[in-house]
Amino acid sequence: MAPAHPHDHAPDDHHGDHGHDHEHHDHGSAEQMAAWRDTDPSLWFTEAFWDDRYRERPIWSGNANQRLVETATELAPGRALDVGCGEGGDAIWLAARGWQVTATDVSPVALERAREAARAAGVADAITFEHSDGRSDWAPPAGAHDLVTVSFVQFPRAELTGFHRKLAAAVAPGGTLLITAHHADSHGGGETPFSAELFATAAEMAAGLDLGPDWQVSATDPTREAVVPPGPGGRPTTVRDAVLRAVRAPV
Numbered sequence: 001m002a003p004a005h006p007h008d009h010a011p012d013d014h015h016g017d018h019g020h021d022h023e024h025h026d027h028g029s030a031e032q033m034a035a036w037r038d039t040d041p042s043l044w045f046t047e048a049f050w051d052d053r054y055r056e057r058p059i060w061s062g063n064a065n066q067r068l069v070e071t072a073t074e075l076a077p078g079r080a081l082d083v084g085c086g087e088g089g090d091a092i093w094l095a096a097r098g099w100q101v102t103a104t105d106v107s108p109v110a111l112e113r114a115r116e117a118a119r120a121a122g123v124a125d126a127i128t129f130e131h132s133d134g135r136s137d138w139a140p141p142a143g144a145h146d147l148v149t150v151s152f153v154q155f156p157r158a159e160l161t162g163f164h165r166k167l168a169a170a171v172a173p174g175g176t177l178l179i180t181a182h183h184a185d186s187h188g189g190g191e192t193p194f195s196a197e198l199f200a201t202a203a204e205m206a207a208g209l210d211l212g213p214d215w216q217v218s219a220t221d222p223t224r225e226a227v228v229p230p231g232p233g234g235r236p237t238t239v240r241d242a243v244l245r246a247v248r249a250p251v
C-alpha cells in the first residue's frame with residue numbers, strides 16, 4: 001500500500017473541521033513525514049507499521065474521499081468493498097447511503113477505530129470489517145460487489161497490477177471499480193520520503209490492468225484542493241490524484 005501518507009491530518013484537525021467537506025488526505029506534518037522517513041521502505045506496507053501509526057492517534061478526517069463521493073453519489077446502492085479502509089470514512093459514507101459494505105484493512109487498530117466510528121454513526125450493521133493483507137494471497141470473492149473502491153493504498157510498483165487485478169475480479173457484472181491513488185506530481189520526490197517512481201499515473205494503472213472489451217475505463221489524473229499542512233496554520237493548495245474508474249459490462 002501506499003506511502004499513502006504524506007497526507008495525515010494533524011491531531012487537532014481530525015473529523016474534518018478544516019472546511020473541506022470531502023477533503024480527506026493532505027500533506028502530513030513534519031513529524032508524521034518523519035515516521036515514514038525513519039522507517040525502512042520495505043516495512044511501509046505492513047501491519048506492524050500501520051498499527052504503530054494508528055496507535056499514536058487518529059489519522060484521517062473521518063470524511064469520505066472526494067473521488068468516492070464523485071463516483072458513488074449517482075450509483076444505486078448495492079454491495080461495496082472498501083480495501084484499505086483505514087478509520088472507515090469511506091465505508092461509513094457508503095453505508096449511510098444504503099450500501100452493504102465489506103471494509104478491509106491490514107491494521108487491526110484501524111479496524112477497531114473504524115468499527116467504533118461506524119457504531120457512532122449508526123451504520124455498524126451495514127458494514128462487515130475484515131482483517132486482511134492485500135499483499136498476501138488474500139482475494140475478495142469474485143464478481144460479488146457492485147462497487148470495489150480503494151483509496152490511497154499503493155504498494156510497490158511491481159505489486160500494483162497484481163493487487164488491482166484481484167480488485168477488478170471482485171466487481172460484479174454492471175459494477176464499478178474505483179482506484180484512487182496519489183500522483184507523483186504532489187507526493188513523490190522533493191521534500192517527501194517517497195520516490196516519484198512509487199506512484200503510477202492513472203494511465204499506467206489502466207495499462208497494467210488491461211481490462212479488455214467488457215469494461216469501460218476512465219483514467220484521469222485530476223487535481224483537488226487541499227489544505228497543507230492540514231489545520232488552521234495550513235494554506236490552500238492543489239494536489240493531484242491518479243484516478244481509475246472502470247465499469248464492467250452487465251451480463
Ligand SMILES: C[S@@+](CC[C@H](N)C(=O)[O-])C[C@H]1O[C@@H](n2cnc3c(N)ncnc32)[C@H](O)[C@@H]1O
Binds near residue numbers: 001003004085105106
Ligand atoms: C493512506 S491510508 C488510506 C486509508 C483509507 N483508505 C482512507 O482513504 O482514509 C492506507 C491504508 O492502507 C492500509 N494498508 C497498508 N498496507 C496494507 C496491506 N498490506 N493490506 C491492506 N491494507 C493495507 C493501512 O493500514 C491504511 O489504513
